[in-house]
Amino acid sequence: MTSRVYIETSVISYLAARPSRDLIVAAHQQLTHAWWSVRHEWELSISALVIEEAKAADADAAKRRLNRLEGLSILHMTDLALDLSTRLIADGALPEKAKEDAVHVALAAAHGMDYLLTWNCKHIANATKRTLIERICQSASCAPPIICTPEELLGDRNVD
Incomplete structure (x- = not known):
């Protein structure tokens, strides 16, 4: 069975951005491109929120982000996801x-995604919050x- 991955907006932003001169950002961009090259190993999904966030800011950058989202499955908001985000x-x-970060987590959990892929390490991929996030999802009967x-x-x- 193919694992399911919810892609949060920061991943698409790194993927579609022009090469950065900042070493850490450039490394994240290279790693994102490497992952993207093997993305077919997973079933990928996004949400309407990812699309809305991808549309923001500079029109050229938004167009590049939106092009990367074409063809990806879209998860819809449910009552469970809304309650969980709250x-x-x-x-x-x-x-x-x-x-919005809570909505990303809630959508991934409510739809039974195996992974939530993100570069947002401040709020989402935050090791100090991970256990609490997991506990709250489980208390809402979501894996x-x-x-x-x-x-x-x-x-x-x-991956090269």
Whole structure:
């Protein structure tokens, strides 16, 4: 059975961005491109929120991001996802200012995604919050997705 991956907007942003001169950002971009080259190993999904976030800012960059999203399956908002996103904020897993991040986590959990792929290490792929996020998802009868970066999901693959 193919594992299912929810792709959060930061991954698409790194994928579609012009090469950065910042070493860390450039490394994230290279790792994202490496993962993208093997993306067919997973069943990929996004949400309407990813599309809306991808449309933001510079028109040329938005166009590049939206082009990368073409053909990906779209997860729809459900009552369970809405309730879970509210709970993630209320129970302190994510701060009030990160409502959209809570929606990404909730959508991935409510739809039974195996992975949530992100470069957002401040709010989503945050090791200090991961246990709480998992606990809240489980208390809502959702299996929490494995939250990881493209680098982590690449594992030990030799990708050029």
